[in-house]
Amino acid sequence: MDLKKFMHWNPNKVKWLTHLYNGILGRNSIRKRKNSFAVGAAMLKRVKIRITGRGNTIVVSDWSALLHCTIQIKGSNNRIEIGPDCVLRQVEIVIEDDGNNISVGSGGRLYGPTQLAAIEGTRIIIEEDCLFSSGVKIRTGDSHSIVDMEGNRINPSEDVVIGEHVWLGTDVICLKGTRIPGHCIVGARALTNRSFAEGNCVLAGVPARIVKTGVDYLCKRL
Secondary structure (H helix, E strand, O other): OOHHHHHHHOHHHHHHHHHHHHHHHOOOEEEOOOOEEEEOOOEEEOOEEEEEOOOOEEEEOOOOEEEOOEEEEEOOOOEEEEOOOOEEEEEEEEEEOOOOEEEEOOOOEEEEEEEEEEEOOOEEEEOOOOEEOOOOEEEOOOOOOOEOOOOOEOOOOOOEEEOOOOEEOOOOEEOOOOEEOOOOEEOOOOEEOOEOOOOOEEEEOOOOEEEEEOOOOOOOOO
16 A cells, blocks of 8 residues: 555554654653643654743644754743644754744755744744755844944844745845745845845845846756
8 A cells, every 4th residue: 555645544543653653762852841742643753842931832743754853942832833744854943932933834844954043922934835955044033132322122033934935045044034935045055134025036145135036946856
């Protein structure tokens, strides 16, 4: 029988088998006291989770895999959601403060080392079918305060939104306020720090700018 058909025809058996693997062979280290951790028919291998706070929720949907990933939460009422059919390898997810949200849409492929960091009640939204190369960093804040001469803070944290079917190249950095429309490609070592309006384009440079339009990408080499 085809493995994929088996997985979809027998979801309860697959879920039982993956939970058995996760609990015994996966060598995971999970500390989630007073927090919610819901895993469907998904594989976890050498995943480390550390949570300080209450009311946090982590959801890993069916047919996904987390491999050598780390999740660290310092705060309360935060949410992390990994959609179905995702693969996260060597991804570090860091949350500080309360009310943050990090989500990866279905079919996401994040190949690390990659870091997703949210603070001060912000969001990192990665929509469906995105591809991340190694060394990607996404941050919603600066971690420290920048103030004017009167002592007023001038660097608030902001959401980061990556549209569907976006390819982030090696060592891309996405800073607070980044919004990348769907079907874009971000070149290696580019830095994004603002909202872009046009999809189907190539972004490159520091800071990133549009260098080519009217394009898309395929995972396979033609």
